[in-house]
Every structure is written in C-alpha cells, then in structure tokens.
Amino acid sequence: MKIITISREFGSGGRELGKxxxxxxxxxxxxxxxxxxxxxxxxxxxxxxxxxxxxxxxxDIPITVGHSIAGAxxxxxxxxxxxxxxxxxxxxxxxxxxxxxxxRNADIILRDFKPLKLFVYADMPAKIQRxxxxxxxxxxxxxxxxxxxxxxxxxxxxxxxxxxxPIPWGNKEGYHLCVNTSDTDIKALAELLADYAEHWxxxxxxx
Amino acid sequence: MKIITISREFGSGGRELGKxxxxxxxxxxxxxxxxxxxxxxxxxxxxxxxxxxxxxxxxDIPITVGHSIAGAxxxxxxxxxxxxxxxxxxxxxxxxxxxxxxxRNADIILRDFKPLKLFVYADMPAKIQRxxxxxxxxxxxxxxxxxxxxxxxxxxxxxxxxxxxPIPWGNKEGYHLCVNTSDTDIKALAELLADYAEHWxxxxxxx
Numbered sequence: 350m351k352i353i354t355i356s357r358e359f360g361s362g363g364r365e366l367g368k369x370x371x372x373x374x375x376x377x378x379x380x381x382x383x384x385x386x387x388x389x390x391x392x393x394x395x396x397x398x399x400x401x402x403x404x405x406x407x408x409d410i411p412i413t414v415g416h417s418i419a420g421a422x423x424x425x426x427x428x429x430x431x432x433x434x435x436x437x438x439x440x441x442x443x444x445x446x447x448x449x450x451x452x453r454n455a456d457i458i459l460r461d462f463k464p465l466k467l468f469v470y471a472d473m474p475a476k477i478q479r480x481x482x483x484x485x486x487x488x489x490x491x492x493x494x495x496x497x498x499x500x501x502x503x504x505x506x507x508x509x510x511x512x513x514x515p516i517p518w519g520n521k522e523g524y525h526l527c528v529n530t531s532d533t534d535i536k537a538l539a540e541l542l543a544d545y546a547e548h549w550x551x552x553x554x555x556x
Numbered sequence: 557m558k559i560i561t562i563s564r565e566f567g568s569g570g571r572e573l574g575k576x577x578x579x580x581x582x583x584x585x586x587x588x589x590x591x592x593x594x595x596x597x598x599x600x601x602x603x604x605x606x607x608x609x610x611x612x613x614x615x616d617i618p619i620t621v622g623h624s625i626a627g628a629x630x631x632x633x634x635x636x637x638x639x640x641x642x643x644x645x646x647x648x649x650x651x652x653x654x655x656x657x658x659x660r661n662a663d664i665i666l667r668d669f670k671p672l673k674l675f676v677y678a679d680m681p682a683k684i685q686r687x688x689x690x691x692x693x694x695x696x697x698x699x700x701x702x703x704x705x706x707x708x709x710x711x712x713x714x715x716x717x718x719x720x721x722p723i724p725w726g727n728k729e730g731y732h733l734c735v736n737t738s739d740t741d742i743k744a745l746a747e748l749l750a751d752y753a754e755h756w757x758x759x760x761x762x763x
Contacts, residue, residue, distance in 0.1 A: 351698075468728075472729070519727050519728070521675075524736065525736045527728045529729075537759070548745075548748060549740070552739075552744070
C-alpha cells in the first residue's frame with residue numbers, strides 16, 4: 350500500500366509536486382476530488398463544503414437556504430457532518446487506491462495507514478512569485494499585500510491542524526521529509542521524490 | 557562548485573549520511589578534519605579546540621598551561637582566535653574542494669558559496685537506538701537519561717547557531733531539505749540524496 354500525504358504552504362507548489370509524483374509513480378492523485386465527493390455525499394454546495402473544511406469545527410459558517418438562515422445547532426451539526434464525511438471519503442480513497450493526497454489533513458486522518466508524509470515549503474519571495482504566475486487575478490496586489498494573503502492562508506491551515514494533532518503544522522517532527530521548493534524545478538524534484546518514495550515503501554514492506 | 561552542508565541532531569545519523577553522500581558523489585568529506593586542522597593551525601590541544609568550538613564565543617573555557625591558568629582576557633582572545641581559525645579553514649577547504657561538511661555551522665560560514673543545506677533529524681526513540689549502537693560506553697544510561705544527554709547536546713548546537721544566524725538551528729526555513737532518518741536505511745537514503753544534490757547543482761550552474 351503506497352499512500353503519500355503532502356502538506357504544503359500556500360504558494361509552495363505542493364499541489365503541482367504531488368500531481369507529478371503521482372504521475373511518475375502511476376498512482377492516484379486526490380485533491381479537489383475530495384471536496385467534490387464530500388459535497389455530493391452530503392448534498393451540499395461545493396464552495397460551502399470547502400469553506401467549512403478550511404475553517405474546521407471551531408468556526409461554524411452560516412448556511413443560507415433560500416432567504417432563511419439555518420439555526421446555530423443545525424449549522425454546527427452540518428459542520429460536523431461535513432468533517433466526518435471528509436474523513437470517511439479520504440479513508441475510503443486510501444483503502445482502495447495507492448495515492449498521493451494533497452492537504453486536507455490527510456496525514457492525520459490516515460495515520461493508521463502509516464503514509465509517507467511530506468511537507469512542502471518555500472521562501473516568501475518564491476511563494477509570491479508562484480502565486481503571481483498561477484493567479485493573475487491577484488495582480489493588483491503589492492508584494493506586501495500578497496505576502497499578507499499567503500500568511501493568512503497558512504495560518505488558517507496551521508490552526509485547523511492544531512485541532513487534530515499535538516505536533517504543530519509544518520513542524521518537521523511531523524513529517525518524513527520537508528522540501529524547500531525555492532529555486533528548484535518542480536518537475537525534476539518530483540522525479541527524485543518519486544524515487545525516494547518507491548524506496549521508502551519498499552523498505553516499509555520489508556519490515 | 558559543489559558544497560553540501562549537513563546540520564544534524566545528535567543521534568540522527570547525519571555524519572554517516574554525509575560521509576556516504578560524499579563517497580557516492582566522489583567529493584571530499586570534512587568533519588573531524590576541521591578540528592584537527594584548527595588545532596594544528598592554532599597550536600592548541602585538539603580536545604580544547606573542540607570544547608571551545610562547541611560552546612562558542614559566549615562562554616570562554618579556561619586553558620591550563622602547565623599548572624597555571626591563563627587570565628580571562630587571554631582566554632577570550634584564544635577563543636576568538638580558534639573561531640576565526642575555524643572560519644578560515646572551512647572557507648579554504650570549500651574554496652579548493654567540492655565537499656560535504658558536517659556540522660561546525662558551515663551552512664552559515666559558507667553562506668557566500670551558496671551551499672546545498674541539509675538538516676538531518678530523527679524521532680527520539682530512533683536517536684536513542686542509534687546512540688546505543690554507536691557508543692556502547694553509554695550502556696549504563698537509561699533511555700530517559702540518554703534522551704537527556706541527546707537533548708543537551710542539541711540545545712548546545714542550537715545555542716551556538718543563534719549567535720550566527722537569525723534563523724534558529726533546525727528551523728526548516730534555513731535549509732533546502734530536512735530529512736527524518738527514523739526507520740530509514742541511511743545507505744539507500746544517501747544514494748537518493750546524492751542524486752538530489754547532483755540535480756540541484758546542475759540546475760544552479762544553469763542559472
């Protein structure tokens with residue numbers, strides 16, 4: 350069983366890296382698919398599901414049904430349902446597929462599968478540059494504003510993680526390998542990491 | 557120019573990893589050689605030089621000459637001389653050799669060489685196990701006592717680093733790659749990292 354989880358800073362290229370590792374290894378890649386599946390399973394809007402999953406249990410988001418707003422208890426119940434559904438779907442995906450899963454705290458959710466856990470990060474100038482290349486809609490932002498956005502998103506990822514694990518998000522102790530993507534070629538890096546992963550799993554199987 | 561610096565937690569296998577990477581790449585490996593060269597260059601005892609380098613400028617160590625103890629100013633002067641001599645020797649080694657340098661804050665001393673900077677770490681049980689294998693003289697220590705020794709040495713490494721760089725020792729932002737050696741085969745890991753390094757330098761040369 351080959352399960353790789355990729356936690357990553359916003360703007361570090363973790364998603365591209367994960368996709369390329371999966372391609373190179375010929376295994377599945379799950380990312381947005383998870384949100385889509387959770388939305389389908391819980392019969393809720395995909396954007397709403399994504400917002401809930403990004404904020405976690407500690408902050409319920411009002412759900413508007415037509416013009417009325419659902420009550421607090423119902424919202425909290427929905428939040429819990431979405432989180433459980435995500436957990437169920439990620440576990441099911443990992444049970445049936447060798448795969449790379451990006452984000453979604455899969456490193457914690459799948460801890461019993463003993464996945465290979467990677468953390469992908471980059472220097473701030475590299476993250477800003479990547480964000481500019483990927484999302485031209487942010488072009489009106491100054492570097493300082495862009496850095497602020499990146500920090501806010503990463504802070505939110507760190508916070509969600511806090512509720513699931515005693516090891517803080519991005520703390521190297523929680524991962525097998527932490528890779529700085531600044532000034533590296535993601536494509537070549539993916540090939541090297543795919544080799545690393547194959548070796549890691551071969552050894553794991555022999556133990 | 558291929559310069560790899562390896563910072564490592566005590567007991568993580570960083571030294572063996574560094575040696576193997578150097579062998580695989582066919583480049584020089586410097587570790588104890590540096591202390592020997594500093595001792596020769598400054599005409600001081602190797603053990604004394606090592607103690608000074610491990611504690612840094614912020615704590616002078618009395619030097620005994622025969623039965624008399626040198627005065628405080630002279631000790632401080634000697635400490636500074638040893639640190640400068642180390643800096644000179646590491647820079648000279650890197651100028652004339654493609655090499656792997658383990659420890660000695662070479663990542664900071666050689667910053668202008670733009671080295672590939674690795675950090676090697678491991679879970680505490682793995683570090684304890686490695687220490688037991690490598691140093692049978694510690695066999696009377698309990699796991700708890702052994703963990704205490706490991707933590708003390710790592711704390712000292714972290715402290716020395718603090719005086720040289722704004723990024724704390726072991727903080728992933730200061731390195732290109734952080735590798736957890738728990739449950740891994742150092743020999744195979746070294747081969748993978750040698751590939752990674754070769755690719756990294758090839759890309760650097762093309763920039």
